[in-house]
Amino acid sequence: MKLINEYFSGLLVFFTSPIMYGCISEVSLVLPHNNRKVVIEGLLTDEVYDKAFQESHLRESEGNYVRLSYSDPVNFDDPLAIYPGTSNYTRDQSSPIRNALVWISDDLGQIDTLVADSAQNEPFIGYYTPRKLICGAGRTYILNVRIENDLYWATAYMPKVPIIDSVTSVYVKKPIEKFSGYLPVIYFRDNPSTVDYFMPKVVVVPSYTDAETPSFPHFNSGIGGRIWNYNTLSDTFLPEYVSGLTLKLGTTSSSYFTSSLELGQTYDACLFSLTKEAFDYYSTLIGQFESDGGAYKPTPASAPTNIKGGALGFFNASSASVKRFKVE
Numbered sequence: 391m392k393l394i395n396e397y398f399s400g401l402l403v404f405f406t407s408p409i410m411y412g413c414i415s416e417v418s419l420v421l422p423h424n425n426r427k428v429v430i431e432g433l434l435t436d437e438v439y440d441k442a443f444q445e446s447h448l449r450e451s452e453g454n455y456v457r458l459s460y461s462d463p464v465n466f467d468d469p470l471a472i473y474p475g476t477s478n479y480t481r482d483q484s485s486p487i488r489n490a491l492v493w494i495s496d497d498l499g500q501i502d503t504l505v506a507d508s509a510q511n512e513p514f515i516g517y518y519t520p521r522k523l524i525c526g527a528g529r530t531y532i533l534n535v536r537i538e539n540d541l542y543w544a545t546a547y548m549p550k551v552p553i554i555d556s557v558t559s560v561y562v563k564k565p566i567e568k569f570s571g572y573l574p575v576i577y578f579r580d581n582p583s584t585v586d587y588f589m590p591k592v593v594v595v596p597s598y599t600d601a602e603t604p605s606f607p608h609f610n611s612g613i614g615g616r617i618w619n620y621n622t623l624s625d626t627f628l629p630e631y632v633s634g635l636t637l638k639l640g641t642t643s644s645s646y647f648t649s650s651l652e653l654g655q656t657y658d659a660c661l662f663s664l665t666k667e668a669f670d671y672y673s674t675l676i677g678q679f680e681s682d683g684g685a686y687k688p689t690p691a692s693a694p695t696n697i698k699g700g701a702l703g704f705f706n707a708s709s710a711s712v713k714r715f716k717v718e
Contacts, residue, residue, distance in 0.1 A: 427461040428487065430542060430697050432533050432705035434494070435662070436525045437712075439607045443598075445519070453607040454525070456494075456504055456518045456533065458487035461702060486516025491536040494520060496529050527551065527663065527709035535701075542699035548707035549586065551663035552578040557715040559651055560636065571650020572717050574637045574659050582630045587669035588623045589662040590637050594655065595714065608660045608712060617642055617649045622664070622673045641676050651717045659715060662708040670694055671704045 434454050444453045451457075462485060492504040504518035525531070527550040535542040555577045563570045574592050593611045612619025617640035628635075637659070639649045651657060664672065674693040697703050 428535075428537060428540070428542065428701040428703075429459045429461055429484070430456065430533075430535060430544070430701045430703040430705065431459075432456040432544065432546070432703070433609060434520075434523075434525050434531055434546065434548065434707040435607065435609050435710050436527060436548065437607055437609075437710045439605055441519065441521070444607065450507065450517050450519055452610045454520055454523070456492050456535070456705075457516050458490050458492070458518065458535065458537070459484035459516050460487065484516065487537060488515065490518070492518040493534050494523055495532050495534075496523075496525075498529065500524070525707065529707075531705075531707050533705045540699065542697055542701045544697045544705035546668075546696070546705045546707040547665055548709050549663040549665060551588065551661055551709040551711045552580055552586075554578050554659060554661055554711045554713040557659040557713045558634075559715070559717045562636075562650075572653060573639070573650060574657070574715070575634045576637060576659055576661070576713070577631075577633055577635075578661065578711070579631050580625050580628050585666075586625045587664040587666060588625070589664055589672060589708065590621055590623055591619055591660040591662065592637060592639055592651070593619075593658045593660060595658055608658060608710065609662060609708060613639055613649060613651075613657075618676075618679055620672055620676055620679075622669055622676065624669065641679050653717050656714065656716045659713050661711045663710075664706070664708060667694070667696055668704070668706045668708070671696075671706075 432455070439453060441453060444450055488506070490506075493501060494504065495501045500523060502520045502523035504520050507515055507517040507519070525548065527548050530545060530547045533544045533546070557577070558575045559572045560575050561571070562573050576590070580586065589609075591608060591611075592613055593608045594613055596606065599606050619640040621638050621640055639651075642649075671693050678693070693704070695702055695704055697705060
């Protein structure tokens, strides 16, 4: 009985101790503003599209561009801040860099000084777009960025990409009916003598474009919704002729959310070439997007960069193969 009394007395002391009531201290979750980095996001493809249309309809982020920002957000302390110079809330958290000098050259001697964003309000502040640069597979591009007295540079090779022969769709039935749906299936001839890397994508054809010709940029377009429209593919285990590869529509952070094609809708199936460097970069981003930080999906390391001079980000050049199809 004495032993039991001593046991409950110990519990009483434990549950009535100050530890259980808690000593509450305020902890600031605001990270320091110092040590911010320049972030450079550069993209070139050999797709032909109407730059003037993209500009006038505020779609410059879908085409070829270089975007400059800082690693700390513009509304660091206030998530409901109004974007400077506008009446809009900040949908885009990046702090843009204006008045930089940006130019791209290639191994054929082309030089193009990029034009600062035409849309002078959020979310396109910080974009710089080429006007005369003509890109092609098998060529190397050099990016130079001068921000005040600092110079950053990067080199990107644009690998060739296989031509998509045809695209079909298949209905995939899953145990839970609401996750069932149509997925795209592509056919193409791969080069067996090299190890190649790709970014496959499926993009909804917008109503403003010609129904017969893929005439809009695809790399940063997608199927929308809660899917991040990026996926990577290595041909290490692919046969010489890929006779029916079912494509994943993108990446999601939720294992309970899937996306499928809509019956009767027209899409463009795309295959973009990637270097091994770009493959590693986008694969890391996808891993970060999919990670929940748990024991089985821990947060991966930071994404690699090919930017020299101390900046974060990546400069990528991809050749594109596009095939239009309708889900029937």
